[in-house]
């Protein structure tokens with residue numbers, strides 16, 4: 353369980369005109385096994401909010417607890433329990449080859465070699481990169497690097513998996529494969545949190561949608577109840593899913 357209680361995050365020191373409140377008094381709980389989509393326009397605070405889940409961002413007010421332990425009390429526990437894949441995978445790849453990169457996290461957990469090999473193989477398979485362990489990171493395309501970053505997070509088998517705009521650079525087979533694996537992880541009890549302003553890939557999988565606007569929770573509902581309000585948040589929803597009530601303009605596919 354991830355418990356977010358009254359979290360506010362600001363950038364800047366608050367004394368100048370440039371200070372920004374990125375997350376504004378947000379409270380929410382993410383139960384184990386939930387597939388949560390965090391949606392919202394650019395700059396609505398999605399990334400900042402999820403970065404508080406493992407201590408990469410520190411709230412100016414409020415608390416975040418993971419599996420009952422405040423993140424601030426045990427950063428190592430939070431980072432082990434919450435796996436994260438960011439928007440720019442170039443910042444996350446640490447090794448020279450694909451296999452070494454995906455193995456890096458599990459090695460740091462001190463797992464046995466056989467278990468590391470199993471996890472690396474399963475994670476590469478999940479992103480359609482089976483057998484590519486010897487490929488050099490430097491020779492990969494942007495989308496392939498993104499897939500390696502996702503594999504690295506999957507190989508950690510975290511309790512909670514956060515993916516920030518995970519599908520942007522993925523081709524269709526890779527996207528389908530990752531979606532299948534996320535579905536599988538959720539069935540195994542992992543909570544999956546996908547951050548996006550484009551719900552077309554994930555709305556069908558979601559148990560719940562939290563929509564942010566200006567750092568605040570504007571929508572918190574099951575997908576079928578949320579879709580009617582999402583176009584107002586400037587997010588992209590699947591064609592036919594938006595609540596295009598009479599007289600409204602939808603942000604869905606043309």
Ligand SMILES: Nc1ncnc2c1ncn2[C@@H]1O[C@H](COP(=O)(O)OP(=O)(O)OP(=O)(O)O)[C@@H](O)[C@H]1O
Nearest residue numbers: 363372374392393394395396397398399400401549
């Ligand atoms: N490092 C930073 N320094 C200053 N302001 C920042 C920083 N990171 C984010 N912000 C500001 O905080 C607000 C929320 O940003 P955040 O990246 O959390 O939003 P987001 O919803 O993830 O956006 P996007 O969809 O563009 O990734 C924005 O106004 C942004 O300009």
